[in-house]
Amino acid sequence: MTESRLLNLLKGKNVVYITVKNEDYIRTSQIKWILTENARKFRIYSSEKGNPLTRAIDIRKKLRSISFEGVDIVIAGFLPQLIWKDLVKHTLGSGIIVIAEMFISLYDTVVLDRRLVWKRGIIAHICKRFDCTVVKETDYIITDTKADADFFAKEFGTGKDREKFETLYLEADLGDYISTNVVLDKNEDENSKIVLYFGTGLPLQGTDYVAKAFNVLAEEYGCNCIYIGGLNNMSRNLKRKLLSCKDRAVRCGKGCITFYEWLDQKKLYKKIESASVCLAGHFDPGIDKADRTIPGKAMIYEALGKTMILGDTKANKEIFEADDKHIFVPRGNSERIVEAVRKAISE
Structure with missing residues (x-):
């Protein structure tokens, strides 16, 4: 998947962007102006809660009232792993293209980066399973670097899954x-x-x-x-x-x-x-x-x-x-x- 293919997917489409992050975050702003330039219409759902878990709970509540009627594409952003199960309930079998904007990996962040839990423990296993599920079930995946795309595909997917990935570098819209x-x-x-x-x-x-x-x-x-x-x-x-x-x-x-x-x-x-x-x-x-x-x-x-x-x-x-x-x-x-x-x- 290339950047032009992503933009072509968005052209003239009805898009819903759901992100486990706040409205003024740099990536949220970037996706917003990309959708403004390319989509026919779009809606953005974000959360202003204080941490990823409370934001995920907030977004999961919002999902109950979001209408997906007539929607062509759903982009799940920042930490789609935390809302994936709920999101799939609304999109499975609907023909909607689901894009995971996988800005970070749960396993990479909790286990390898912050070292909050033992690498071979049950929590580490659960985090990795969340990441693997998203890579397996989504149609496309957006990461912020090629290095992350390579790592995510190798760690959480198969050789064929690498074809799902696209690198979309951060840009600050000031x-x-x-x-x-x-x-x-x-x-x-x-x-x-x-x-x-x-x-x-x-x-x-x-x-x-x-x-x-x-x-x-x-x-x-x-x-x-x-x-x-x-x-x-x-x-x-x-x-x-x-x-x-x-x-x-x-x-x-x-x-x-x-x-x-x-x-x-x-x-x-x-x-x-x-x-x-x-x-x-x-x-x-x-x-x-x-x-x-x-x-x-x-x-x-x-x-x-x-x-x-x-x-x-x-x-x-x-x-x-x-x-x-x-x-x-x-x-x-x-x-x-x-x-x-x-x-x-x-x-």
Whole structure:
């Protein structure tokens, strides 16, 4: 399945997109504008609940009242595994084409990435069975990288199942924001030493390496570092130092570090706009998923024209090439992050 085939499938069709994610998530927005450009009509059902399980429960409730009459295609998004059984009840034997937008794998995320359960335990087995069921029963599967498509097909399907997969890379649609707020490629002196990172704190992001690099960049090289987001998998000492910077700039040697627990989308984009260099990732060296997925933040940085530091991964190299705007560093090496930032701000 190629991208043109996907778009051809959507052309002039009545499509329902059901996602176990929130409305303003980057992938939800991307699918929305793809449907706007290609489908005859479409409806989107998402959830604003706080975590995947509560979102899945919310979506399963909504499924009871969704009409599939006259629908040609259903796209089940983000974690279709969590709503698959309920979705099949409404679409089985109806002639509706079902596309799984399999952004993440349950087994890959719960077992291999976050290591929440034993790899050979019953919960790991159940997670893998959910993934296998979707790969087996769906008509087509969308992933965000070729590396993930290869992994999912090998791990959860058969050789023939690889033909079902299509890679649809993330794109950030910031058109309205850019047109009213942003001047791309700003190089004024006041933002020449601002370094920014944002993320949820997932293990594959390697936030320890970000925090270590920020300490050196602020203390020794006078950079003003901005950290936005989660600290769940950060070591205690590094977390304590960042929390001391919450919502205010704390002087650290020559520069400073500012920590924000959360910013709304508009404020986040403004912070990114102010930065000279942005850290994208993924930086964890021990998680295979880090090598197979492209950070969503990288697509936002790209849309805003920012210089970024990327983990040297198979997935990142599927769409980015090394140049003065895209600087690759080995995973698991905070010193190389520092070196890359210094090089970027000195040019």
